[in-house]
Amino acid sequence: MNTPAPKFGYELKATEGKARRGEVTTAHGTFQTPAFMTVGTAGTVKGLTPDQLRLTGAEVVLGNTYHLMLRPTAELVARHGGLHKFMNWPHPILTDSGGYQVMSLSGLRKITEEGVKFQSHIDGSKHNLTPERSMEIQDLLDSNITMVLDECTPYPATHKEAADSMRRSMRWAERCRKAFRNRDGYGLFGIVQGSTYEDLRKESAEALIDIGFEGYAVGGLAVGEGQEVMFEVLDHTVPHLPEDKPRYLMGVGKPADLVGAVARGIDMFDCVLPTRSGRNAQGFTRRGAINMRNKRHQDDHRPIDDQCSCMACTQFSRAYLRHLFIAKEMLGPVLLTIHNLAYYQELMAGMREAIAAGTFAAFQEEFYRLQAGGDIEPLD
Amino acid sequence: MNTPAPKFGYELKATEGKARRGEVTTAHGTFQTPAFMTVGTAGTVKGLTPDQLRLTGAEVVLGNTYHLMLRPTAELVARHGGLHKFMNWPHPILTDSGGYQVMSLSGLRKITEEGVKFQSHIDGSKHNLTPERSMEIQDLLDSNITMVLDECTPYPATHKEAADSMRRSMRWAERCRKAFRNRDGYGLFGIVQGSTYEDLRKESAEALIDIGFEGYAVGGLAVGEGQEVMFEVLDHTVPHLPEDKPRYLMGVGKPADLVGAVARGIDMFDCVLPTRSGRNAQGFTRRGAINMRNKRHQDDHRPIDDQCSCMACTQFSRAYLRHLFIAKEMLGPVLLTIHNLAYYQELMAGMREAIAAGTFAAFQEEFYRLQAGGDIEPLD
Ligand SMILES: [Zn+2]
Ligand SMILES: [Zn+2]
Numbered sequence: 004m005n006t007p008a009p010k011f012g013y014e015l016k017a018t019e020g021k022a023r024r025g026e027v028t029t030a031h032g033t034f035q036t037p038a039f040m041t042v043g044t045a046g047t048v049k050g051l052t053p054d055q056l057r058l059t060g061a062e063v064v065l066g067n068t069y070h071l072m073l074r075p076t077a078e079l080v081a082r083h084g085g086l087h088k089f090m091n092w093p094h095p096i097l098t099d100s101g102g103y104q105v106m107s108l109s110g111l112r113k114i115t116e117e118g119v120k121f122q123s124h125i126d127g128s129k130h131n132l133t134p135e136r137s138m139e140i141q142d143l144l145d146s147n148i149t150m151v152l153d154e155c156t157p158y159p160a161t162h163k164e165a166a167d168s169m170r171r172s173m174r175w176a177e178r179c180r181k182a183f184r185n186r187d188g189y190g191l192f193g194i195v196q197g198s199t200y201e202d203l204r205k206e207s208a209e210a211l212i213d214i215g216f217e218g219y220a221v222g223g224l225a226v227g228e229g230q231e232v233m234f235e236v237l238d239h240t241v242p243h244l245p246e247d248k249p250r251y252l253m254g255v256g257k258p259a260d261l262v263g264a265v266a267r268g269i270d271m272f273d274c275v276l277p278t279r280s281g282r283n284a285q286g287f288t289r290r291g292a293i294n295m296r297n298k299r300h301q302d303d304h305r306p307i308d309d310q311c312s313c314m315a316c317t318q319f320s321r322a323y324l325r326h327l328f329i330a331k332e333m334l335g336p337v338l339l340t341i342h343n344l345a346y347y348q349e350l351m352a353g354m355r356e357a358i359a360a361g362t363f364a365a366f367q368e369e370f371y372r373l374q375a376g377g378d379i380e381p382l383d
Numbered sequence: 384m385n386t387p388a389p390k391f392g393y394e395l396k397a398t399e400g401k402a403r404r405g406e407v408t409t410a411h412g413t414f415q416t417p418a419f420m421t422v423g424t425a426g427t428v429k430g431l432t433p434d435q436l437r438l439t440g441a442e443v444v445l446g447n448t449y450h451l452m453l454r455p456t457a458e459l460v461a462r463h464g465g466l467h468k469f470m471n472w473p474h475p476i477l478t479d480s481g482g483y484q485v486m487s488l489s490g491l492r493k494i495t496e497e498g499v500k501f502q503s504h505i506d507g508s509k510h511n512l513t514p515e516r517s518m519e520i521q522d523l524l525d526s527n528i529t530m531v532l533d534e535c536t537p538y539p540a541t542h543k544e545a546a547d548s549m550r551r552s553m554r555w556a557e558r559c560r561k562a563f564r565n566r567d568g569y570g571l572f573g574i575v576q577g578s579t580y581e582d583l584r585k586e587s588a589e590a591l592i593d594i595g596f597e598g599y600a601v602g603g604l605a606v607g608e609g610q611e612v613m614f615e616v617l618d619h620t621v622p623h624l625p626e627d628k629p630r631y632l633m634g635v636g637k638p639a640d641l642v643g644a645v646a647r648g649i650d651m652f653d654c655v656l657p658t659r660s661g662r663n664a665q666g667f668t669r670r671g672a673i674n675m676r677n678k679r680h681q682d683d684h685r686p687i688d689d690q691c692s693c694m695a696c697t698q699f700s701r702a703y704l705r706h707l708f709i710a711k712e713m714l715g716p717v718l719l720t721i722h723n724l725a726y727y728q729e730l731m732a733g734m735r736e737a738i739a740a741g742t743f744a745a746f747q748e749e750f751y752r753l754q755a756g757g758d759i760e761p762l763d
Contacts, residue, residue, distance in 0.1 A: 046706065050430070050713035052694060075681075075706040083684055083702055091698045301455075304463055314432060318471045322463055326426065326455040333430035333713060 008188030011147070011217050013249045013270075017359045021241065021268040024358040027063075027218075027249050029095045029147035030188020031087060034062035036249060036270040037354050039261065039347045040097055042278060045070045046080070046090045048344075049278055050337045053091045059313065059341055060348030064092050065273045068101035068140050072130070073123050077143035085145025097148035097273070100137045100179075103155050103254075114154065116171065134178035138191075142184050150220065151179040153194045158226040165198035172196045173210040180214050190217030192251060198223055199232055201239045208243035219244045220251040221269070230260060237267040244268075258287060258350055262370055265354050266363070277347045281340030284328045288346060289373045295339060299381045300325040313345035314338065388568030391527070391597050393629045393650075397739045401621065401648040404738040407443075407598075407629050409475045409527035410568020411467060414442035416629060416650035417734050419641065419727045420477055422658060425450045426460070426470045428724075429658055430717045433471045439693065439721055440728030444472050445653045448481035448520050452510070453503050457523035465525025477528035477653070479633075480517045480559075483535045494534065496551065514558035518571075522564050530600065531559040533574045538606040545578035552576045553590040560594050570597030572631060578603055579612055581619045588623035599624045600631040601649070605640075614643055621648040638667060638730055642750055645734050646743070657727045661720030664708045668726060669753045675719060679761045680705040693725035694718065 008030035017024040112121035118133030153172035193211035197203030251271035300321040315338040327335030357366035388410035397404040492501035498513030517532040533552035573591035577583030631651035680701040695718040707715030737746035
């Protein structure tokens with residue numbers, strides 16, 4: 004780049020209750036918050052070209068360190084100019100630390116104070132993921148937002164288990180901060196752990212703030228605890244986070260999770276749900292979820308949602324989409340992924356506008372009313 | 384439509400030797416010949432949106448009657464406004480008769496003078512495909528170019544087998560002509576059979592011309608006879624076809640087949656090769672075929688073809704495409720299909736320009752020179 008990169012930063016533009024409307028600036032442009040980050044696991048949002056992805060309204064993509072470090076390797080991505088250039092996504096990118104997926108490799112991994120030793124699920128090769136190595140990999144990928152390596156504490160956990168796990172994650176967070184290469188337009192996010200324990204969440208948030216990060220994530224949720232418990236944890240965690248930094252709820256969620264978490268002061272989300280569900284014929288709409296394989300769509304000339312402006316809804320009928328899924332045609336997953344992502348982005352845009360206009364309370368009411376009403380009536 | 388549909392027609396614009404540059408007019412617009420028709424088997428070109436398909440340069444799509452009659456059924460497509468509207472392809476569409484695929488169902492089908500009785504490969508349901516039913520189905524699909532039901536004579540065949548099969552196909556062609564609903568902007572093509580026998584090909588062509596069609600196809604080729612025999616059959620068949628009607632070589636083929644057949648007076652082609660190969664990591668280029676999974680591409684920052692203007696070549700490296708195929712990511716097949724189709728369309732466009740300019744002989748020489756030279760040298 005010829006012009007110097009802007010500083011990484013968060014601007015709070017408006018609030019309504021705890022809900023926040025803001026903007027995050029990175030070396031690769033800005034994105035508006037509350038933001039839904041589309042998951043592009045292995046350097047691609049499955050089935051979509053970057054042009055199609057951009058048309059869904061996506062402003063920021065999440066890449067998975069675990070997948071990319073194994074294949075094609077972070078070093079190869081770096082030789083090709085970083086992940087933005089490799090996958091042709093010139094906009095902001097966040098990468099996870101690799102920890103979550105490594106620790107899910109039960110039997111193939113071993114956690115110590117140093118880090119995590121694990122075997123690749125692809126070829127059994129042995130790797131050592133430490134806080135320092137995770138920072139190096141995310142630097143090689145040229146990620147705008149680097150996440151600290153932490154342990155996503157399993158649920159449920161005793162207070163002692165949660166405390167031990169959280170405190171090690173805090174020691175790792177400090178090592179990550181030291182190893183992270185500070186540079187304009189790039190930021191490092193800490194991750195609050197502590198399971199469902201209010202005192203541990205507070206201790207974790209304070210430990211991270213002491214170290215100092217460009218953003219703060221809430222981790223260890225969406226692991227089976229249910230929406231009610233998740234919201235409780237947010238209720239007693241978010242108040243401990245700084246006002247002037249973005250807040251990221253990792254791995255969440257369903258549309259109603261996003262709305263409830265925004266109401267509790269969260270700014271950023273990521274989840275595989277719209278993409279994975281799209282491949283499996285589940286569509287998300289303002290009126291709830293629908294199964295595109297359902298026979299009721301067989302002769303339905305109407306779009307998935309007549310108010311959605313995505314390619315799937317403006318160009319094709321439910322009957323056509325159902326045909327594609329029944330005939331196992333690739334275009335079915337592609338189109339429904341496009342629709343689901345567009346729906347998620349429209350939902351986020353709606354929340355942003357409502358917060359800015361001071362109408363977020365009414366927005367939420369209308370959201371729940373439509374979701375509860377269910378899909379449009381079938382045709383005769 | 385508010386304006387009356389134009390008459391179906393073929394305009395011969397230029398010739399060089401036997402090669403022809405022309406234009407076909409249909410109720411859904413024109414397409415330029417020599418033309419490559421992209422195969423959209425079940426109402427979709429696998430993995431591509433109509434927008435992406437159009438950007439490859441495609442002007443006309445082929446639909447498969449066999450697949451569509453079984454699923455979602457021609458009647459359903461008709462209720463949704465025809466295939467153009469159902470799949471959102473407002474440009475010309477040609478459909479095959481269903482015969483070729485039905486007759487490939489060995490053991491599940493029985494041919495009589497009446498037609499072909501067969502069982503669906505999907506659910507075992509019983510169907511009866513007659514010349515009249517094939518016309519009805521293609522009418523329901525709203526196909527601009529309807530193909531007569533014929534038997535693609537198996538190869539090799541004795542003279543008697545080929546004659547018997549061809550003569551029944553000619554009787555069927557007459558029944559198709561009677562059953563076809565004549566209307567502006569829509570045409571019916573006859574299909575010359577006769578295996579590799581010059582006298583039978585001549586007899587078949589003359590029989591079809593007696594009946595009278597809007598276009599003439601050469602069938603029964605690309606069934607294992609090899610390029611040399613195929614070209615011989617074209618050499619002694621094409622001279623019997625009318626000058627003022629389009630000529631269609633069915634199911635062909637590789638780039639060199641297209642160039643050789645255009646040189647022999649063929650105007651239209653269809654083949655699954657660019658799409659099916661694209662899904663299987665085989666790319667076609669001016670310099671021959673390449674395997675995108677090959678390790679030589681692993682760290683290659685160059686595009687598939689630096690002179691290709693497709694999305695795959697202008698936005699991505701060979702290294703990225705290889706990564707997608709190795710990681711079994713859907714975007715790999717999508718991008719390579721786009722490239723292959725763009726390459727085929729560029730090849731056709733190059734031939735059209737060359738014939739118009741009177742430089743087709745030189746074009747062919749350069750084509751064979753580049754193909755023989757092979758791929759660019761690997762990087763060190
Ligand atoms: Zn939509
Ligand atoms: Zn290309």
